[in-house]
Amino acid sequence: MEYxxxxxxxxxxxxxxxxxxLKLFLQNIKSQNYPLSKVKVIIDExxxxxxxxxxxxxxxxxxxxxxxxxxxxxxxxxIGFKRNRLVRDCKTNxxxxxxxxxxxxxxxxxxxxxxxxxxxxxCVGSDQMIFCYTKSKYKICKIDCGGLTxxxxxxxxMAKKKWFIKTxxxxxxNTGEGKNLFMGVQKNKIFITxxxxxxxxxxxxxxxxxxxxxxxxxxxxxxxxxxxxxxxETILPP
Numbered sequence: 701m702e703y704x705x706x707x708x709x710x711x712x713x714x715x716x717x718x719x720x721x722l723k724l725f726l727q728n729i730k731s732q733n734y735p736l737s738k739v740k741v742i743i744d745e746x747x748x749x750x751x752x753x754x755x756x757x758x759x760x761x762x763x764x765x766x767x768x769x770x771x772x773x774x775x776x777x778x779i780g781f782k783r784n785r786l787v788r789d790c791k792t793n794x795x796x797x798x799x800x801x802x803x804x805x806x807x808x809x810x811x812x813x814x815x816x817x818x819x820x821x822x823c824v825g826s827d828q829m830i831f832c833y834t835k836s837k838y839k840i841c842k843i844d845c846g847g848l849t850x851x852x853x854x855x856x857x858m859a860k861k862k863w864f865i866k867t868x869x870x871x872x873x874n875t876g877e878g879k880n881l882f883m884g885v886q887k888n889k890i891f892i893t894x895x896x897x898x899x900x901x902x903x904x905x906x907x908x909x910x911x912x913x914x915x916x917x918x919x920x921x922x923x924x925x926x927x928x929x930x931x932x933e934t935i936l937p938p
Contacts, residue, residue, distance in 0.1 A: 709809055709858075710740040710792045713800055714782035717750040718906070720935050721801040726762060727931070728798055734809040740767045741798075744786045746776040752800065780870035780877030783854065787864050795864075799855040803832070803900040803928065811897045812858035819891040822863035823882070825852035826895035831914055833903045834936060838924040839917035842895070852890070854878040856898045863889075900924070904936060 711729065729741065741763065745752050753759050753770060760768050771789065787795060796812060798804055805811070815824045827845045832838055845851045854870070854877060870877040882890055903911045923929070 706735060706738055706813070707794055708738045708740060708792045709734070709813065710742060710790045710795045711798045711809075712783070712786035712790060712795050713741065713743045713798050714779055714786060715743055715752045715800045716746045716776065717748045718752050718800045719750050719754070720906070720937060722752060722759075723935050724803070724902075724932070725798070725800045726759070728802075728804040729763060729766060731806040732804075732809050733806050734813075736763075737765045739809070740769070740792060742769045742786055742789055743771065744782045744789070745770065745772045746782075747772055747774050748776075778872050778874045778877070779854075780874070781872045783870045783877065784872075787861060787869075790861055793861050794858065795861060796858040797855050801902055801904065801906070802855055803902055803924075803932075805897055805899060808898050809858075812893060815891050815893050816858055816860075820889065821891040822889045823852075823857060823859035824891045824893050825854075825857040825859075825882075826893045826898055827852050828895045829853045829856070830895055830900045831903050831911055832900050832924050833912075833915050833917060834932070835903075835905070836915060836917050838929050838932075839921040840900070840924060841915065841917045841921060843914050851876065851879050852882050852892070853895075853901075855901065856893065856895065902932070 713725065743752065756770055796809060812824050815821065828842055829845055830840055830842050832840050845853050868880045870881055871879065
């Protein structure tokens with residue numbers, strides 16, 4: 701696909717605290733195999749005693765040529781509320797969620813956009829999720845989020861804003877906030893993506909919602925790539 705054919709995509713990131721994961725967040729963006737001059741980022745942060753970004757100018761410089769907008773709000777809101785607000789603030793037609801503490805495949809943006817375009821879709825996302833458990837020697841397991849009739853994992857979603865504003869939007873809750881979103885307008889134009897090409901959900905002690913009940917890893921389960929593990933261990937508290 702030619703450079704001129706690629707649209708500007710806005711990465712949307714809801715965050716509360718999570719300063720430890722700033723390096724991971726920046727790496728997820730900088731490693732994308734998509735022209736960074738065609739990437740914008742909006743962070744929606746609720747004010748806390750542990751700000752996600754301490755020096756905004758430094759972060760903007762590190763991400764250049766990515767255009768970064770960092771919005772900080774006094775009131776703590778649910779993840780669903782923040783996702784809706786992020787889409788409202790998005791100025792491009794196509795957006796992609798990048799949650800701050802997850803690992804995104806370098807091909808995520810390009811892969812999702814190709815899926816969106818080639819399938820004439822209004823939204824793409826995965827009905828599976830890969831969980832990596834930091835306290836279980838970085839073992840990995842894959843779960844089913846319920847299929848198109850039930851649920852797509854919110855953190856994997858790329859969509860068109862023109863479609864989103866006609867939908868049920870995200871429920872104003874902290875878990876399963878997208879369940880009703882994917883049941884409404886143009887449901888037949890939602891395309892299911894391969895989660896292996898998109899992301900890995902990092903399960904750690906600071907998760908907003910505990911995910912240990914999904915953990916069915918064992919000694920024979922695959923592990924996260926060693927180089928990624930080394931990087932993650934530099935940012936997690938001991």
